[in-house]
Amino acid sequence: MRGSGRLRLLLVLLVLTAFTLTALDYRSAGxxxxxxxxxxxxxxxxxxxxxxxxxxVNSVGSALGGLPRLGGYKDDNAKLRAENDRLVAQLHETxxxxxxxxxxxxxxxxxxxxxxxxxxxxxxxVGSSLGFEWTATIDVGSKAGIxxxxxxxxxxxxxxRVKRVGPYSSVVVLVVDPDxxxxxxxxxxxxxxxxxxxxLGPLGYQLLGQNSRAAVGDPVYTSGSMTxxxxxxxxxxxxxxxxxxxxxxxxxxxxxVDVTSLDLVGxxxxxxxxxxxxxxxxxxxxxxxxxxGPSATPSPGAPLATATPTxxxxx
Amino acid sequence: xxGRRFLxxxxxxxxxxxxxxxxxxxxxxxxxxxxxxxxxxVAYALAEGPLSGxxxxxxxxxxxxxxxxxxxxxxxxxxxxxxxxxxMIEDDSDRSTFLPFLAVGLGALGGVLVFAAxxxxxxxxxxxxxxxxxxxxxxxxxxxxxxxxxVPAVGALVRRVDPELIRR
Numbered sequence: 001m002r003g004s005g006r007l008r009l010l011l012v013l014l015v016l017t018a019f020t021l022t023a024l025d026y027r028s029a030g031x032x033x034x035x036x037x038x039x040x041x042x043x044x045x046x047x048x049x050x051x052x053x054x055x056x057v058n059s060v061g062s063a064l065g066g067l068p069r070l071g072g073y074k075d076d077n078a079k080l081r082a083e084n085d086r087l088v089a090q091l092h093e094t095x096x097x098x099x100x101x102x103x104x105x106x107x108x109x110x111x112x113x114x115x116x117x118x119x120x121x122x123x124x125x126v127g128s129s130l131g132f133e134w135t136a137t138i139d140v141g142s143k144a145g146i147x148x149x150x151x152x153x154x155x156x157x158x159x160x161r162v163k164r165v166g167p168y169s170s171v172v173v174l175v176v177d178p179d180x181x182x183x184x185x186x187x188x189x190x191x192x193x194x195x196x197x198x199x200l201g202p203l204g205y206q207l208l209g210q211n212s213r214a215a216v217g218d219p220v221y222t223s224g225s226m227t228x229x230x231x232x233x234x235x236x237x238x239x240x241x242x243x244x245x246x247x248x249x250x251x252x253x254x255x256x257v258d259v260t261s262l263d264l265v266g267x268x269x270x271x272x273x274x275x276x277x278x279x280x281x282x283x284x285x286x287x288x289x290x291x292x293g294p295s296a297t298p299s300p301g302a303p304l305a306t307a308t309p310t311x312x313x314x315x
Numbered sequence: 316x317x318g319r320r321f322l323x324x325x326x327x328x329x330x331x332x333x334x335x336x337x338x339x340x341x342x343x344x345x346x347x348x349x350x351x352x353x354x355x356x357v358a359y360a361l362a363e364g365p366l367s368g369x370x371x372x373x374x375x376x377x378x379x380x381x382x383x384x385x386x387x388x389x390x391x392x393x394x395x396x397x398x399x400x401x402x403m404i405e406d407d408s409d410r411s412t413f414l415p416f417l418a419v420g421l422g423a424l425g426g427v428l429v430f431a432a433x434x435x436x437x438x439x440x441x442x443x444x445x446x447x448x449x450x451x452x453x454x455x456x457x458x459x460x461x462x463x464x465x466v467p468a469v470g471a472l473v474r475r476v477d478p479e480l481i482r483r
Contacts, residue, residue: 007365007399014373014395021377021388026437035387042381046333053337125336127383130393130430131347131450132441135384137336163384171384178441179384199446260343 043141043166047124050169051139054124076155076233083187083219116229118153118266119144124169126262134177134197136160136262141168149227151268157233157256158182158222159265170267174259175234176200184234185223186214192223195234195253200260202238202252212249214240220253229268320477324359327469328375331355336382346453350423352379354461356394357422358469360402361415363480368398386437393429397422415466416459423458427451 025033033039121144125137140146142165152159152172160174161182173180174197181196184205191214193207207214218237224230233256240251331351340348352375360368376391383390401418427450434442474481 010366011369011395011399014369015392018373018376018388018392018395021380021391022386022433022437025386025388033387035381038387039381042378046336046382049333050337053333057337057341125382126340126348127336128340128348128350129379129383129385129390130350130427130454132430132434132439132446133384137382171382173384178443178446199443199449260341 039164040166043164043169043171047137047139047141047166047169050124050137051122054137054139055122076157080233087188116268117270119146119269120264120266121152121170122264123262127171133179134174134200134259135163136172136174136259136265138170138172138265138267139168140267141166141170143167145269146170146267147269151222151227151229151232152265153232153268154257154262154265156258157235158228159257159259159262161227162267172265174262175203175255175257176259182228182234183223183225184220185230186212186237187219187221188215189213189218193220195220198252202254203235205237205251205253207249210248214249214251216240229271232268317477320473320480323472323476324371324374327355327472328352328371328378332375332378332382335379344453344457347427347450347457349457349461350426350454351461351465352376352390353394353397353423353426354419354458354465355469356398357401357419358415358466359473360398361404361418361466362470362473363402365399365402367480368402369395370398372396372398385439385441389430389433392433393426396429397426400425416462419462419466420455420459423455424451427454 021035025035028034119140121138121140123136124139127133127135127137136159138152146162146165148162148165150162152161158175160172160177160180162170163173164171175182175195176197176199178197178199181194184193184195185191186193186207189212191207191209191212193205193212193214195203195205198204205214205220214237216237216239220234220237222228222230222232222234235253235255235257238252238254240249243250335348335351339351342348356368356372356375359371372394373391376389376394377387379390379394380387401422404414404418404421427447431442431447431450433439470481
């Protein structure tokens with residue numbers, strides 16, 4: 001095949017084929033693509049291979065240190081409890097008793113982080129596609145009970161959501177991916193908003209209420225939706241946009257999770273069954289870190305005890 | 316195209332894809348990850364010409380697409396075009412030491428631009444001006460850095476497996 005005419009013809013054919021594939025696949029994005037079988041085949045083929053190679057890479061990476069562990073939940077819980085203490089104390093000083101109640105319930109629900117049923121997984125591969133995508137492949141799939149749109153967390157907070165599931169591996173869209181957005185709630189004020197990935201670095205956020213206001217350093221949690229579990233830490237507000245013409249307040253927030261050094265993550269396969277109505281002990285209860293299977297969920301009927309010794313009831 | 320040459324192509328593409336997803340993409344480097352597949356496609360194009368470049372590129376692209384989170388065929392188009400164009404560079408110039416670097420650099424540059432253009436056509440929210448800039452300033456140098464490891468190796472492998480395919 002020396003003739004450049006025939007070469008050009010082949011190029012045109014390949015380009016048209018690629019276009020056709022893209023068009024067919026793009027039209028049916030979100031399920032029912034004619035190429036689902038192709039993807040499943042690739043996942044089945046590459047999943048175990050990536051696990052083998054990725055496992056080695058992970059061990060080397062872990063030996064080098066600095067990788068977050070799922071056990072970091074303990075620290076998180078302690079921090080949350082301190083935050084909780086302080087907030088509950090503040091709440092008693094303000095009026096608006098109804099809101100106080102709602103708020104502490106929201107806060108208490110943060111405790112649920114430990115009562116989610118989590119399937120642990122390792123990140124075996126990362127997708128970049130010329131630097132435009134931030135996805136990770138994890139080594140659990142439908143055989144481990146993973147389904148699409150499950151929330152993925154690690155010890156620090158929200159990692160992403162499951163986008164595609166193969167038999168032995170799944171693809172997770174990470175928080176920083178521009179295709180990723182999540183309903184969020186400001187911990188201090190309870191205001192709602194939407195956080196969206198903007199590529200590596202801080203996420204952008206938009207508050208929903210016109211009069212909402214965020215302060216730098218405000219912790220942000222998922223608000224809970226059809227896709228995301230509520231109460232998963234997302235990050236901290238890193239800057240606010242002071243544009244008076246903006247319809248609603250916007251700004252950026254720094255995610256807790258460093259997506260460049262992901263290793264152990266957990267997929268929330270079953271949400272918490274309810275707000276835990278048990279006394280919160282002064283010491284941190286053990287959190288399921290590496291073991292799969294249902295964790296001990298406190299019985300929802302147990303009495304709600306005062307969470308904080310520092311909080312003094314206001315008259 | 317012999318059976319052995321086909322096996323060589325399959326083995327190198329699969330190995331590159333595996334290394335790409337498990338190792339290169341996870342390196343804590345700023346910007347886009349080094350794209351080993353693209354360098355491999357250019358290496359085949361330089362060793363054997365545009366026909367080899369675009370077919371290798373198309374197949375490698377479809378495989379990469381099937382693992383990634385975008386519509387199938389996008390990287391296939393990018394790699395096929397890059398393979399064809401870098402295969403054409405060789406035809407009317409003498410072989411020099413810098414040619415592979417130039418070809419890979421231009422290939423990476425063109426690849427990112429074609430991928431971004433496709434994304435704009437499809438309304439992909441991931442394609443923004445800042446993402447494009449970040450990808451360009453990192454992809455091109457990383458690809459050039461990979462060149463001395465990949466291009467001579469592919470040339471040597473092709474020469475061993477099927478010397479008749481080497482042009483010049």
